[in-house]
């Protein structure tokens with residue numbers, strides 16, 4: 001068994017590097033050669049195995065970068081083999097007796113019937129409804145949770161769950177592993193997901209990516225404002241609004257996704273490779 005000896009703080013550190021035939025000390029650190037005063041007094045392994053010192057580095061940006069990388073690695077690893085999927089978004093606050101809860105369930109059932117996995121934010125409300133619909137229809141029910149100050153845990157219908165610390169890593173997963181988004185009524189979180197996907201489609205970062213809004217009445221105020229105030233100011237092109245499909249019927253939402261996906265399957269290889 002290998003034992004690790006921790007140097008007592010009062011003991012002087014051993015001289016680092018090794019002596020060359022010319023009597024100089026030198027040390028190789030990967031491709032870097034260090035001589036004279038540049039020779040470190042400890043090796044990288046010694047520093048790794050040391051237990052002393054403060055723990056502030058845990059809250060430093062370099063360490064965060066590794067945590068961010070780990071989120072991408074875990075997310076890609078968990079979702080890579082899921083197959084075709086659609087993300088369903090909507091309010092965390094919708095109650096089970098709200099008609100939109102039943103619509104979200106129906107959307108998810110319909111998507112499973114067409115062979116798609118269903119991805120949600122893994123939380124309550126519309127997310128729970130979609131996971132319920134997917135799981136009860138025998139499909140793959142996925143939740144991509146997010147660490148929040150008022151953590152609620154994954155809803156009970158999630159069968160494959162991944163928890164994220166960082167919104168941006170989680171958002172990448174929704175787009176990368178979905179063939180389209182279905183968006184039910186929601187608040188700021190839902191708007192964020194809707195407008196992020198809309199921006200990605202409008203800037204052609206993703207192509208052939210249907211975005212379906214369910215609930216004509218709920219979305220009409222926003223769409224009217226985009227069509228009038230926003231378009232009149234020239235800050236969007238009116239034809240960009242064609243990127244949004246608005247429906248009331250869950251089956252129509254599913255049909256739009258299936259049609260767009262089928263169009264992608266017959267599209268040129270270039271169009272396919274630039275999608276998602």
Ligand SMILES: C/C(=C\CNc1ncnc2c1ncn2[C@@H]1O[C@H](COP(=O)(O)O)[C@@H](O)[C@H]1O)CO
Pocket residue numbers: 088089090091092093120121122123124127145146148152185186187188189190191193
């Ligand atoms: C507000 C409550 C719980 C929050 N829990 C969430 N868990 C997972 N994902 C969430 C949560 N809240 C928001 N999201 C994401 O944003 C969208 C919904 O946000 P909205 O502001 O409610 O529209 C949703 O699609 C999630 O991806 C307890 O009631």
